[in-house]
Amino acid sequence: MTPTTLDTLIQLLSRLPGLGPRSARRAALHLLKKREALMLPLAAAIEEAAHEVKACSECGNLDSVDPCSICRDARRDASQLCVVEEVGDLWALERAMAFKGRYHVLGGKLSALDGVGPEQLNLAGLLRRAADPAVKEVILALGATVEGQTTAHYLTDRLSNLPIQVTRLAHGVPVGGELDYLDDGTLTAALKARRPL
Template identity: 60%
Template sequence: MTQALARLPGLGPRSARRAVLHLIKKRETALVPLVAALQAVERNLVTCAVCGNVDTRDPCGVCTDPRRDTASLCVVEEVADLWALDRARLFAGRYHVLGGRLSALDGVRPEDLAVDALVARIAEGGFAEVVLAMNATLEGQTTMHYVAERLAGSGVRVMQLAQGLPVGGELDYLDEGTLALALRARRLVE
């Protein structure tokens, strides 16, 4: 069990050992409910055929929510990105999960991502704006440019997230790339 937990992100061998010892010590209050929850997830979890989110139903709760703006679509790399954006409650539209990012080093090609499904979804109509919410990494930016090229001529406005200084960030601790983006995106003080 320790080896299985140690393979999870954020848990090394020592953290996994501590977790296992805690689960053994608290078998009835921690281990049994955890096992039951994991079995329920394994039985009920599905990938949404529309957007690529994971949920207990298909289409997912995000796709079936009638309060969402059906004219805006946010494209993300992974489900975790969708969850982070949705948790912030700053985007009220629909989502599309690509399932990764282009990476020559990792062997991830365009056909390995859900880009064709995105293009088909846009071609069905109804969307006025697509927000490309890719990570500010080389692979994320490469993916963003590839998706933008694929959507060119589709009639939708293709946007990207703003980049630059983080709130609370100090200039002395920022890398040159972040500073360069912040300078290029400078605006008038209001």
């Protein structure tokens, strides 16, 4: 039996992260109920994004323009460069509206297990950009995981010969978090980095 149009659609939808076979079927039924309002616009948006969206040759962000709208924005502080693992991390920082500098997307983190070495990351671009005299600080906004921290150490080492400050995000109690639910590592870090009121 050859798969029908519907089978193909469900199979492809089920390959999206967050959708299993069951929710892919629900999504397909939902789409078919809203053909004009959702289904056709979604098909068009996916195709348009597939052709238009590209990685920024400067920072690695995804955008329809290259350089991306953040790299183009003259109001962004060129003295701060925030290094993130993935584009999703950049988006999270942008949503928080907490950072007004520029970004650099590594495209991953060092991981011997996954075979990711320095040559698999966008490191050459970072070294080139960090050497720009305008840059005063490189903020390593990497995950607080073993691999994230390994990457941070490696980058600190590679950037040490430049006349810039290298910083990392603070560890501590997440805002809204309850102490009772926090792991020992976070509690220890939060206590160590305590601040006067």
